Amino acid sequence: MAWDPKTYLDFEDERTRPAVELLARIPHKNPQSVIDLGCGPGNSTALLARRWPKARLEGLDSSEAMLDQARRSGIAATWHSGEIPSWSPRKKYDVIFANAALHWIDGQEALMKRLMSIVAKDGVFAFQVPANFNEPSHALMREVAAEGPWAAKLEGVRNIVLGTLQGYYEMLEPLTSHLDIWQTTYLQVLTGDDAVFRWVSGTGLRPFLAALEGEERDAYAHEYKTRLRAAYPMRASGKVLFPFQRLFVVAKK
Numbered sequence: 001m002a003w004d005p006k007t008y009l010d011f012e013d014e015r016t017r018p019a020v021e022l023l024a025r026i027p028h029k030n031p032q033s034v035i036d037l038g039c040g041p042g043n044s045t046a047l048l049a050r051r052w053p054k055a056r057l058e059g060l061d062s063s064e065a066m067l068d069q070a071r072r073s074g075i076a077a078t079w080h081s082g083e084i085p086s087w088s089p090r091k092k093y094d095v096i097f098a099n100a101a102l103h104w105i106d107g108q109e110a111l112m113k114r115l116m117s118i119v120a121k122d123g124v125f126a127f128q129v130p131a132n133f134n135e136p137s138h139a140l141m142r143e144v145a146a147e148g149p150w151a152a153k154l155e156g157v158r159n160i161v162l163g164t165l166q167g168y169y170e171m172l173e174p175l176t177s178h179l180d181i182w183q184t185t186y187l188q189v190l191t192g193d194d195a196v197f198r199w200v201s202g203t204g205l206r207p208f209l210a211a212l213e214g215e216e217r218d219a220y221a222h223e224y225k226t227r228l229r230a231a232y233p234m235r236a237s238g239k240v241l242f243p244f245q246r247l248f249v250v251a252k253k
């Protein structure tokens with residue numbers, strides 16, 4: 001199922017905040033070349049443009065819908081349509097930035113090695129990935145998938161592998177001069193009906209819905225929503241609390 005920039009940006013502030021916090025930890029003062037991998041609609045690229053207005057800035061994404069939105073943003077960047085796993089530029093970059101994008105890619109260790117090999121001397125590779133795949137929001141997605149009449153169709157939907165703090169340290173230690181790794185839980189306060197469902201609809205739920213159609217898809221969504229409401233009850237104030245863990249890495253060459 002294609003990415004939908006509008007659904008994704010329904011929670012723009014919450015989704016962009018980790019990019020702000022990741023960027024704040026990048027020590028590079030004056031990079032010449034910067035790329036935003038999985039730039040999406042350009043919300044993270046805009047931050048890079050503001051921090052380093054003189055840098056040669058690029059954004060890469062595999063979704064045409066997201067890139068269309070990025071191109072319309074007016075950010076002074078060169079936009080590339082492409083897949084991160086097969087991206088092989090001829091030059092190296094002072095900063096490679098990837099906010100909420102690399103967890104879609106299998107083979108994290110090989111990916112770390114390849115991306116570090118594209119970082120210029122004294123450059124930085126910085127990324128953030130969600131680390132909440134064992135929380136109810138994501139566990140219930142898989143649970144409902146495995147239990148219903150749709151189980152066979154959803155069996156092949158990939159389970160995203162959770163990176164760990166120490167795991168990333170071990171992968172990157174031999175390739176870096178300095179590593180800064182941390183994990184944070186954001187207590188996200190959402191409003192409106194089925195807010196957690198709407199949140200995941202913009203990201204992790206897409207492959208599950210894409211594998212089903214018609215009434216079966218509706219039935220899967222209905223059952224998943226029912227369980228989400230029990231796991232994330234609406235408070236008397238109408239707010240829904242959605243704790244969300246994210247893992248950050250800033251790796252200096």
Ligand SMILES: C[S@@+](CC[C@H](N)C(=O)[O-])C[C@H]1O[C@@H](n2cnc3c(N)ncnc32)[C@H](O)[C@@H]1O
Nearest residue numbers: 038039040044061062063083084099100101104
């Ligand atoms: C959750 S959005 C992140 C957008 C933005 N970086 C931000 O900070 O909010 C993930 C983006 O990664 C892109 N993406 C996922 N897998 C990709 C891949 N293999 N190659 C290129 N882009 C990919 C998606 O198209 C999507 O735009």
